[in-house]
Amino acid sequence: MSKTTGQGALLDIRGLKTYFFTEGGVVKAVDGVDLTVRRGETLGLVGESGCGKSVTMFSVMRLIGQPGRLVDGEVLFDGRDLTKISDSEMQDLRGNRISMIFQQPLTSLNPVFRIGDQVAEVFEIHEGLGREDARKKGIEMLRRVGIPDPERRAQSFPHEISGGQAQRVMIAMALATNPELLIADEPTTALDVTIQAQILDLMRELREKSNTAIIFITHDLGVVAEMAENVAVMYAGQVVEYADVKTLFAQPRMPYTQGLLASIPVLGETRERLAVIPGTVPNLVDLPPGCRFAGRCASRIEYGLTLCTQEAPELLPVEEGHLARCWLYHDHPPSGFKAPLATGRARDEAGRHWSGRAS
Amino acid sequence: MSAYLIRRIIQMVLVLLVSSMAIYGLLLAVPGGPLAELRHQAADKKSSFSAEQIARMEKMLGLHLPKHLQYVAWLAGDDWMGRIDPEYAGDRKGVLRGDFGDSFKQHRPVLVMIRERLFNTVRLMGASAIISLMIAIPVGIYSAVRQYSKLDYAFTFATFFGIAIPGFWFGLMLILLFANQFQKWGLPFFPGSGTISTRIRPGSIEAFLGITRGSWGDVLTHMFLPVLSLSLRSMAGWARFVRSSMLEVLRQDYVRTARAKGLTERVIIAKHALRNALIPLVTIITFEIPALFGGAILTESVFGYPGMGRLYLDALGGKDFPVVQGFLMISALLVVIATLLSDVLYTVVDPRIRFS
Numbered sequence: 001m002s003k004t005t006g007q008g009a010l011l012d013i014r015g016l017k018t019y020f021f022t023e024g025g026v027v028k029a030v031d032g033v034d035l036t037v038r039r040g041e042t043l044g045l046v047g048e049s050g051c052g053k054s055v056t057m058f059s060v061m062r063l064i065g066q067p068g069r070l071v072d073g074e075v076l077f078d079g080r081d082l083t084k085i086s087d088s089e090m091q092d093l094r095g096n097r098i099s100m101i102f103q104q105p106l107t108s109l110n111p112v113f114r115i116g117d118q119v120a121e122v123f124e125i126h127e128g129l130g131r132e133d134a135r136k137k138g139i140e141m142l143r144r145v146g147i148p149d150p151e152r153r154a155q156s157f158p159h160e161i162s163g164g165q166a167q168r169v170m171i172a173m174a175l176a177t178n179p180e181l182l183i184a185d186e187p188t189t190a191l192d193v194t195i196q197a198q199i200l201d202l203m204r205e206l207r208e209k210s211n212t213a214i215i216f217i218t219h220d221l222g223v224v225a226e227m228a229e230n231v232a233v234m235y236a237g238q239v240v241e242y243a244d245v246k247t248l249f250a251q252p253r254m255p256y257t258q259g260l261l262a263s264i265p266v267l268g269e270t271r272e273r274l275a276v277i278p279g280t281v282p283n284l285v286d287l288p289p290g291c292r293f294a295g296r297c298a299s300r301i302e303y304g305l306t307l308c309t310q311e312a313p314e315l316l317p318v319e320e321g322h323l324a325r326c327w328l329y330h331d332h333p334p335s336g337f338k339a340p341l342a343t344g345r346a347r348d349e350a351g352r353h354w355s356g357r358a359s
Numbered sequence: 360m361s362a363y364l365i366r367r368i369i370q371m372v373l374v375l376l377v378s379s380m381a382i383y384g385l386l387l388a389v390p391g392g393p394l395a396e397l398r399h400q401a402a403d404k405k406s407s408f409s410a411e412q413i414a415r416m417e418k419m420l421g422l423h424l425p426k427h428l429q430y431v432a433w434l435a436g437d438d439w440m441g442r443i444d445p446e447y448a449g450d451r452k453g454v455l456r457g458d459f460g461d462s463f464k465q466h467r468p469v470l471v472m473i474r475e476r477l478f479n480t481v482r483l484m485g486a487s488a489i490i491s492l493m494i495a496i497p498v499g500i501y502s503a504v505r506q507y508s509k510l511d512y513a514f515t516f517a518t519f520f521g522i523a524i525p526g527f528w529f530g531l532m533l534i535l536l537f538a539n540q541f542q543k544w545g546l547p548f549f550p551g552s553g554t555i556s557t558r559i560r561p562g563s564i565e566a567f568l569g570i571t572r573g574s575w576g577d578v579l580t581h582m583f584l585p586v587l588s589l590s591l592r593s594m595a596g597w598a599r600f601v602r603s604s605m606l607e608v609l610r611q612d613y614v615r616t617a618r619a620k621g622l623t624e625r626v627i628i629a630k631h632a633l634r635n636a637l638i639p640l641v642t643i644i645t646f647e648i649p650a651l652f653g654g655a656i657l658t659e660s661v662f663g664y665p666g667m668g669r670l671y672l673d674a675l676g677g678k679d680f681p682v683v684q685g686f687l688m689i690s691a692l693l694v695v696i697a698t699l700l701s702d703v704l705y706t707v708v709d710p711r712i713r714f715s
Contacts, residue, residue: 063618088623095621102619107612111711112634122620157710173620 011037016073018059025285029055031237042214044228052237096126099174103186105166109158116154122176141172164195185217236292243322253324255299363714371695378691393680459685469685480654480666487589499601521595530588530661552663585662605636645701649694
C-alpha cells in the first residue's frame with residue numbers, strides 16, 4: 001500500500017488488477033494499481049497507449065467486457081467497494097454519482113436517437129422524472145454546456161452536429177446529475193486544437209461550479225499541465241510515478257517520466273531530433289522480471305544497476321507527496337543494494353543533469 | 360421529399376416499361392411464335408383446340424397486326440386501333456387498363472385468376488414471414504448477448520440445419536410425418552395438401568378439434584405444414600442475420616455510453632442496441648415483399664397449395680402465355696414498389712439517411 005492511499009478519499013483504488021484472458025495468454029493490462037482521488041481534485045492519468053490507464057478507469061466503472069476480468073484489488077468509492085456491490089447498485093452509481101466521457105464523442109452518441117432525448121434519459125433513470133420534465137432539464141443542461149439554441153439543437157441527431165458539439169453533449173449527459181466523480185477518457189484527443197481548448201475551458205468552468213472530482217486520462221502532457229492538480233504516470237499496467245503537477249514537471253524522478261517530458265517539443269528551440277524513449281512497451285502477456293521499464297531505461301545503464309532486471313521496485317515516496325517506482329531512489333536491504341540517488345544531494349545533481357537533458 | 364418521390368416514381372415507370380418490353384418480347388421470341396406448340400398439338404389431334412380456336416387466339420394475341428403494333432396492342436389495347444385501320448380493330452383494353460387477356464386453358468381473364476390465387480399466397484407467405492420474425496429476432500438477440508453460451512451453440516446448430524436443408528425435401532418430410540405417419544399411428548394428422556378440406560376425415564386434426572369444413576380453423580390447419588416448411592429457412596437466415604448485426608452493434612461506443620449512463624442491461628439491449636441492429640434487417644425484409652406475392656413455387660407444389668407460384672408453374676408448363684405475362688408483369692410491379700418502400704422505410708428507421 002502506498003502513501004497515495006488516503007483517509008476519507010472519494011475514490012481509493014487499491015492493488016487493482018485487471019487481466020484479459022485471451023487465446024494468446026493472460027494480458028496483464030492493469031497489474032497492481034493504487035490511486036487516490038479527493039473530492040474536487042483533478043487527477044491527470046498519463047501514459048502511452050496500452051499502458052492500462054483507460055482499462056483502470058473502465059474497471060472502476062465496471063465496464064470491462066469479455067475476455068477481461070477484474071482479478072484482484074479494491075475500488076473504494078465513498079467508502080464502498082465497487083467490486084463487491086450488485087449490478088443494480090452499480091447502475092445506480094453510474095451516470096449518477098460517477099460519470100464518464102469518452103474519446104470519440106460522435107460515435108459515443110447513439111445515432112438513432114435525438115441528442116435532447118439522450119441527455120433527458122439520464123434524468124429519467126436517475127431522478128425518475130417524466131418525459132416532459134426530463135426533456136426540459138435536458139435542454140437546460142445543453143444550455144449550460146454552451147450549445148447555442150438548445151431547444152432546436154435538442155431535436156438534432158448526432159450525425160448533424162460537430163465533434164466539439166458532440167463532446168459538449170456528452171459532458172451535458174455526464175454532468176446532468178452533478179456527479180461526485182467525472183472520468184474523462186481522452187476527451188479532447190479526437191478534436192482539433194481550437195475545439196480542444198474550448199472543451200478544456202468548459203470542463204474547468206464546470207469543475208469550479210460543481211466541485212466534481214475529475215480523473216483526466218490523457219497522453220497529452222500539455223493538457224495535464226493545464227488541467228490537473230496531481231498526476232499519476234502509468235507504464236505497462238502500473239503507476240510508476242505520482243506527484244503534484246508542478247513537482248512532476250519540475251523534478252520528474254522516474255526515468256520513464258523524464259523521457260516522456262523530454263519528448264515534448266518546445267517552441268523556439270531547435271533540436272536535431274526529437275527525443276524519444278528507445279524500445280517499446282514490454283509484452284503484457286510475458287512480462288520480464290524486475291522493473292518493467294528496465295529494458296528501455298538509459299539511467300539503468302548510466303548507473304550500472306543490475307538489480308533492475310531482477311527485482312521489481314515498489315511505488316514508494318521519494319519526497320513528501322512524491323512517489324516513484326524506481327531503484328534509483330530506494331535501497332533494497334535483502335541484497336544490500338544502495339540506491340545511487342537515495343539522498344537529496346545526489347538527486348539535486350541528477351536534477352541538474354535532467355534539466356540539462358530536457359533543454 | 361416529394362421531389363424525391365416524384366423522381367423515383369418516374370424511374371419506376373421507366374423500369375416497368377422496359378420490363379414490359381422484355382416480358383412481351385421474350386415470349387414472342389419463342390421459336391415459331393407463342394402458338395407453335397398449340398398448333399403442333401392440334402395437327403396431331405392431341406389437343407382440345409380446334410384450328411378455329413387457335414385462329415381466335417391469334418387474333419386475341421394480336422398476331423395478325425404488324426409487328427410494331429403487336430406490343431402496343433398488348434400494352435394499350437386494340438379497341439381504338441380501328442381508327443388506324445378497320446382491320447386492326449379488336450376488343451382488348453391492354454395491360455395499362457388492367458386487361459392481361461384471357462387464359463388459353465381456362466378461358467378466363469388472367470387478372471381474375473391471379474386475384475383468386477393472390478390471397479392464398481399472401482396469407483401463406485405473410486404468416487410464414489411474421490412467425491419467422493417473431494422467432495428469429497429473439498433468438499438472434501439471445502445468441503448475440505450470450506455469445507458462445509450453450510444455447511447460442513444450440514441455436515447456431517439449428518440455424519445452419521435450417522439453412523442447409525432443401526425446402527421442398529423438408530416439406531415432403533413434414534407431410535410424411537404429420538400427414539401420413541400420424542394417420543398410421545392414430546394421432547390427429549394434418550392435411551398435406553389444399554387450402555380447405557373436401558370433407559372432414561375421421562381422426563384428422565380438424566375432427567379432433569371439432570373444426571367444420573371451410574371454416575377459418577380449416578384454413579389454418581391447411582396452412583400449418585406449408586407455413587412450417589417455409590418458416591424454417593427464413594427463420595434460420597434471419598436469426599443469423601440478427602445475431603451478427605446485434606454483435607456488431609454491441610461493440611459500438613454508444614452501447615458503452617448507455618452502460619456508463621447507468622441504464623439496465625435490458626434497456627441497453629432492447630432500446631439502444633436493438634434499434635440499431637434492426638436497421639439492416641429492414642432492407643432484407645422488404646426485399647422479401649415480392650416473394651410475399653410471388654409465392655414459393657416449390658413449397659406450393661409440394662403441398663398442392665393453389666397459390667401464385669403454382670399458377671405460374673402450371674402456366675409455363677401449359678404454354679399459357681397470357682397468364683405467364685400477367686404474372687411476370689405484376690411481379691415486376693411489386694418489385695419496384697417494394698424497392699421504393701424499402702428506401703422510404705430506411706429513412707424512417709435510420710435518421711442518418713435522408714432523401715436527396
